[in-house]
Amino acid sequence: MHGTVSDHGFLVRLDAEDDVVRLEVHDSRCERPKTREATGTDLSGRGLVLVDALADDWGVQDRTPLGKIVWSSFKCAGGERA
Secondary structure, three states: OOOOOOOOOEEEEEEEEOOEEEEEEEEOOOOOOOOOOOOOOOOOOOHHHHHHHHOOEEEEEEOOOOOEEEEEEEEOHHHOOO
């Protein structure tokens, strides 16, 4: 709903390497998301606030030929392999 352009889909990718799990969401919209504080009656606007609170790191990068990738990484507790 939020990241796609009409007639374009999205891709969710999950990867684990050593003690880090990386989650990526690829979409066709070029507009970069921003964190914001949602009010109690807002129906959206909490996603990146949750990512920021839970992930060890996250960011946004350009996607070729169109769109962006919002990624987040999570370290596994105790250095265990994911």
